[in-house]
Amino acid sequence: MADIPLPRTRVARKLPLIGDISPFVALAIAWVVAMLVVALFADWLAPYGLTRMDLRNRLALPGNAEHWLGTDELGRDVLSRLIFSVRISLLIAFGATAISAVLGTTLGFLAAHFRGFVEQIVLTLADFQASMPFLILALAVLAFFGNALPLLVCLIGLYGWERYARIARGLAIAASAQGYAAAIRQLGATPARIYFRHILPNIASTLIVSMTLVFPEVILLESGLSFLGLGVQPPMSSLGNMVSYGREYISRAPWIMLAPAVTIICTTLAVSVIGDWLRDRLDPTLK
Amino acid sequence: MTAPLIEARALVRVYHSRQGLFGAARALRAVDGVSLAIAPGETLGLVGESGSGKSTTGRMVLGLEPPDAGSVHFAGEPLPPPGTPPWRALRARVQMIFQDPLGALDRRLTIADQIAEPLEIHRRGDQPARAERVRELMRQVGLSADHGARYPHELSGGQRQRAVLARALATAPEFLVCDEPVSALDVSIQAQVVNLLIDLQASLKLAMLFISHDLRVVRQVSARVAVMYLGRIVELGDADDLFATPAHPYTRALVSASPAPGRRSATRIVLAGDPPDPAARPSGCAFHPRCAHALPRCRGETPVLVNVAPGRSAACHLVTPAHAPIDAAA
Amino acid sequence: MLRYFAIRFARALITIALVVTFAFVVLRLSGDPALIIMGPEAPPEVIAAFRKAWGLDEPIWRQYIDYFGAIARGELGRSMRDGRPAIALVAERIPATLALTLPALLIKLCLGVPAGMYAALHRGSLIDRAVMVAAVAGFTVPSFVLGLTLVLIFAVQLGWLPSGGQDTWRHAILPIVTLGIGGAAVLARFTRSAMLEVLGQPYIRTASAKGIPWRAVVTGHALPNAAIPTVTIIGFMVGTLIAGAVVVESVFSWPGVGRLLVVAVANRDLAVVQCILLLVAATMVASNLTVDFLYGLLDPRLRGARAH
Numbered sequence: 001m002a003d004i005p006l007p008r009t010r011v012a013r014k015l016p017l018i019g020d021i022s023p024f025v026a027l028a029i030a031w032v033v034a035m036l037v038v039a040l041f042a043d044w045l046a047p048y049g050l051t052r053m054d055l056r057n058r059l060a061l062p063g064n065a066e067h068w069l070g071t072d073e074l075g076r077d078v079l080s081r082l083i084f085s086v087r088i089s090l091l092i093a094f095g096a097t098a099i100s101a102v103l104g105t106t107l108g109f110l111a112a113h114f115r116g117f118v119e120q121i122v123l124t125l126a127d128f129q130a131s132m133p134f135l136i137l138a139l140a141v142l143a144f145f146g147n148a149l150p151l152l153v154c155l156i157g158l159y160g161w162e163r164y165a166r167i168a169r170g171l172a173i174a175a176s177a178q179g180y181a182a183a184i185r186q187l188g189a190t191p192a193r194i195y196f197r198h199i200l201p202n203i204a205s206t207l208i209v210s211m212t213l214v215f216p217e218v219i220l221l222e223s224g225l226s227f228l229g230l231g232v233q234p235p236m237s238s239l240g241n242m243v244s245y246g247r248e249y250i251s252r253a254p255w256i257m258l259a260p261a262v263t264i265i266c267t268t269l270a271v272s273v274i275g276d277w278l279r280d281r282l283d284p285t286l287k
Numbered sequence: 288m289t290a291p292l293i294e295a296r297a298l299v300r301v302y303h304s305r306q307g308l309f310g311a312a313r314a315l316r317a318v319d320g321v322s323l324a325i326a327p328g329e330t331l332g333l334v335g336e337s338g339s340g341k342s343t344t345g346r347m348v349l350g351l352e353p354p355d356a357g358s359v360h361f362a363g364e365p366l367p368p369p370g371t372p373p374w375r376a377l378r379a380r381v382q383m384i385f386q387d388p389l390g391a392l393d394r395r396l397t398i399a400d401q402i403a404e405p406l407e408i409h410r411r412g413d414q415p416a417r418a419e420r421v422r423e424l425m426r427q428v429g430l431s432a433d434h435g436a437r438y439p440h441e442l443s444g445g446q447r448q449r450a451v452l453a454r455a456l457a458t459a460p461e462f463l464v465c466d467e468p469v470s471a472l473d474v475s476i477q478a479q480v481v482n483l484l485i486d487l488q489a490s491l492k493l494a495m496l497f498i499s500h501d502l503r504v505v506r507q508v509s510a511r512v513a514v515m516y517l518g519r520i521v522e523l524g525d526a527d528d529l530f531a532t533p534a535h536p537y538t539r540a541l542v543s544a545s546p547a548p549g550r551r552s553a554t555r556i557v558l559a560g561d562p563p564d565p566a567a568r569p570s571g572c573a574f575h576p577r578c579a580h581a582l583p584r585c586r587g588e589t590p591v592l593v594n595v596a597p598g599r600s601a602a603c604h605l606v607t608p609a610h611a612p613i614d615a616a617a
Numbered sequence: 618m619l620r621y622f623a624i625r626f627a628r629a630l631i632t633i634a635l636v637v638t639f640a641f642v643v644l645r646l647s648g649d650p651a652l653i654i655m656g657p658e659a660p661p662e663v664i665a666a667f668r669k670a671w672g673l674d675e676p677i678w679r680q681y682i683d684y685f686g687a688i689a690r691g692e693l694g695r696s697m698r699d700g701r702p703a704i705a706l707v708a709e710r711i712p713a714t715l716a717l718t719l720p721a722l723l724i725k726l727c728l729g730v731p732a733g734m735y736a737a738l739h740r741g742s743l744i745d746r747a748v749m750v751a752a753v754a755g756f757t758v759p760s761f762v763l764g765l766t767l768v769l770i771f772a773v774q775l776g777w778l779p780s781g782g783q784d785t786w787r788h789a790i791l792p793i794v795t796l797g798i799g800g801a802a803v804l805a806r807f808t809r810s811a812m813l814e815v816l817g818q819p820y821i822r823t824a825s826a827k828g829i830p831w832r833a834v835v836t837g838h839a840l841p842n843a844a845i846p847t848v849t850i851i852g853f854m855v856g857t858l859i860a861g862a863v864v865v866e867s868v869f870s871w872p873g874v875g876r877l878l879v880v881a882v883a884n885r886d887l888a889v890v891q892c893i894l895l896l897v898a899a900t901m902v903a904s905n906l907t908v909d910f911l912y913g914l915l916d917p918r919l920r921g922a923r924a925h
Contacts, residue, residue: 127628128635131905133860136878136897137639143882143890144643183391186351187405187454188378198393220759224864227761228879240761247765247868250780251773258769261762268757 025277028270035267039087046080051235059253072256073249081237082259088238089264092153093218099157100218101164101211108168109195112176122169126162134159135224142230152231156222160214164207171203205282212275216268223264239264291324292362292494293348293462298322299356300343304566315566317343319518320357322592323496327461330488330495332509332526334502334541338563340518341498345464348496349381350374361462379409382455386467388447392439398450399425399435405457424453427490428483445476449483456491463488464496469504481507502545506530514538517563517573520592524599534601536578572604580605625909629902636898640891641684645677688895694888696881703888707874707896711859713783714866714873717792718858724797725804725854730847732801733808737816738835748805755802764795764868781870792869796862800854807850812843845912852908856901859893 021029038045047068048054054067054075062070062078069078111122141155172195175181184194219239225231226240234241239260246257300318318340325331335341346352348359350366359366361381367373385391392401399421406417425435428449439447448468455463465484469477481504488495488508497508505512505526512529514522514537522535533539540556560577569576575585582604590602659667687693693703736748768791772780779788815821816839824834854861863875870876874893881889 124631124635128632131632131901132636132898133857133901135863136860136894139863139878139882140640140890140894141643143885143887144646146885179390180393183385183451184393184404186349186378186383188375188408189404190375193408201395202393216757220757223759224761227759228864228867230879230882243761243765250765250769254769254773257765261765264762265758269753272753272757 021277024273028273028277031266031270032274035086035090035270038083039090042083042087046077046083048077048080050081050084050237051076052080059249061253062255062259069259070253070255072245072253078256078259081242082239082263085237085239085242085260086263086267088232088236089219089222089240092149092156092222092232092238093215095153096156096159096218096222097211097215099154100159100161100214101207103157104161104164105168105200105207107161108165108170109172109199111165112169112172113191113195119169122165126165129158129162134221138221138225139230142225147230147233149232149236152222152225156218156225159218159221160210163210163214167206167210168203171206172199175199175202209275209279209282212271212278215275216271219264219268219271290326290363292327293323293325293496294360295321295323295344295348295357296359297357298344298347298354298359300340300347300352301355313566316518316568317565318347318354321515321518321520322357323348323513323520325462325494325496327494328488328492329511330497330509332505332512333496333498333515334500334505334512335515336500336563338517338565339515340565341515342466344515345383345466345496345498349383349464350377351383376409379405379411379458380460381462381464382458382460383464383466384448384451384455384468386471388444388451388471389439391451392447394439397436397438398430398442401439402435402450402454402457405454409458411458420457421453424457427456427487428453429479443476444472445480448472448480452480452483452487456487459491460493462494462496464498466498467500468497470499470501477504484508502530502541514541517565517568519573519602521574521603522599522601523592524596524601528599534595534599534606535603536580536605537574538601572602621913622910625906629906632902632905633898636895637685637688638681640894641681644887644891645680693892693895696886696889703892706889707877707892710872710874710877713871714859714862714875716789717796717862717865717871717873720789720793721796721800721862722854722858724793725800726851728797729801729804730808733805734812734840734843736805737809737812740813745809748809751802752806752809755799755806758799760795760799760864761868763799764791764865767791767795768868783870783872788869788871792862792865792871795865795868800861804847804850804854808843808847811846812839815839815843818842848911849908852904852911855907856904858904859900860897 054071054077056075057064057067057071058075059073060067060071062068064070067077067079069082071077072081107122107125111119138155138159142152145151172181175198176185181194181199184198185191189197222231222238223240223243226238227244229244232238232241242260243257243264246254246260249256298318298321299316302315302317304313304315321340321344323331323344333341333344343352347354350359350361350369353368361377367377392398396404402421402424403417406412406420411417412420421435422432425432430446430449430453434442434446434450439450442450452468468484469480472480484495484497485508487493495508497505499505509526511524512526513520514529514535516537522529522533522538524534529538530542533542537558540558543556556579558577559579563573569586571587572578572581572585572590575581578585584604588604590604592600592602594600595606691704695701696703696706699706732744732748732751736742736745739745768780771778771791778791779785780791782788821834821838824838825831829837859874861875862871862873863878865871866873866875867879874896877889878893880886881893
């Protein structure tokens, strides 16, 4: 045969499971998995309830047999509150990231498909979003609408959509102009099929990398809002709330503030590290 | 004469480009009055250099782009507008293969999945029937069974083009447009793919529009050939005839440029002037700035395509039904 | 060149128009503006007068246009808490915020930019590693955590500095440092990657190969080219002079615009919120325009080229 076929190679379609992972990345993955486990199994893992007060043991130091991380001013177990706060913070972060990814990708696809006026609107909105500090916009909306949890998640879900939209639009246009998308369309596929069966799987890795970059920022945004008292409201508790409460007792019981603070830092750091690692593996062209 | 399967009449396609935000809009006539007819099972070759409008013509004939003027009829019916459900349904009967097979394939799907895709889109048969059809198609194009489980980048260029071909033939179309299908392949592979196309056309009774700038390949594949220059057909006729005795000066230059055994390079006609620019079309006959035999008439009056011999037409003031064609050896 | 500026200016106007529209839409969607701005306890005749003055009886598109007019005139309502005009309330807080953000900006520039450049020029050195670590910290440590940690160390444990309020100049130290360090880390990271990108360009190697001393290559070629993207982010930081201290002011109970915003949001004092929103938009747009102007001067590719 004059055609010599290439040797069969392993195609890395999804995340390669085994590779040369540096210890940092392994640690980061371990931390994130731990946080996920904590969030999912909070009800079983937490030694006490979120609001259960142990009035005889107020402001206990960490290292206590009954309260590993000590207690706060009302005798509430810091470890338990931390566990539940992780759950709320992660829930909001995942929900918001998912919303913003779906919203951004959809708008990006719409802009790429229809071009013209629709595209201009999407791009103008994206520019607008990128040019105003999101915190201010969020605060304005919270002032006008209040801060019930679903609203909060949707509001934070508006953070970062413009990044996904730009990526989705750019890649969809490239695919349509020269490549497989034009060929599939030519086969008679409906636009829905082209976008969901073909373009989306091909840009998924780039989108996922973006999600890992946006995720830590979402956590920081929510913590900031909750710290200001404008995010998650009691009786629910998020990591930002805990830091805010801990502030009152910073001189007497700094651990109340430090435990959630350290958790925030480690989680955002871990996700950032994973994001960088994923980017290097999946899409080295993205810098 | 059997009724043509594809009939295109006076197709015109104009592109508008703007220089910057406030510049003047320029109209670019990519295709300027092209008419074609292809009978069932027949191959028409379309030859020209880049800028001649041959790809655009191919796309209009398929219905991928709506013409600004003129019409295309498939099996007697006008083509539905692109993007509509009837247009999508028609794709099962008309197909296209492209110059870059790697770009035409989704790199995340296996070959077998992609060949099966048209069957899924047009809902042909059930799962086992489709798998069987995919196997049959792969046999027809010369791919082996284990090629089906591979990904596009794991195949060679020739194999990819075969895969694209198999996919195009999945729904047993009646008409295939091939836009430079072998230009990106190695010369030795080109011959294989071309032979494959010829065999398939004979066995499947496919009508084909074969677009290329490579005369040798076109000559092999086509029964009739049309030569395009700057958006118009300048000559049309039987393939062997046309290459043996080209009538239009442009055709003669093209033919002399492609090497053939026995021809001396001394008869090579070199064209003077600039390559054709559709945005700056010369007046009258578009070819006149480069034509060695141009008359004053050629600058003022655009020639129309007229019959110059049985089965041959050309658009040139020097070649009319009344006069004999100018001696090629002069 | 002129067209470049015209387009940028048009964009700025559109952004302002969008922000105003955003405020208008959100205000309308959240209920009756009269009740919201005047407060639910206001007597009916005040509400009616407000409605008349603001044209709330008119069709919605008319209201929209009138809204623009009201903003241009500076009529942004009164604070619900003390009845004073929102503009006055906000304006009197601006100096307090600037007292924090301006020195912080200086710190960011004087610390962040040189650190980033040094790190890029001495790749792999200790300073480079330190800068990268600091940059990551700046990115993952939220400002309130940083602020509270500094309070813990310097106010609680060491007792050197006060932890909140605005009484003496010493009260300003921790908030300024908090703002400055966080921003310096971001700027350092950014400057470093801009510089690295420029240093990797072929023309740098050519200049060096021509025998130009390295210092001259850096100052003559690398710095000006790295300045361009750096100017953008500095512009963003200037734009957030008013808005950037929201969290820090709350941590340190500093009575600036940011703190006012938080309190206003908590109290649903919408006139004040609206006022601050528009002020921030105006600042951002103005600084973006300035950055674009500087770009036009710095980047010769834009001078006289056919813009996009």
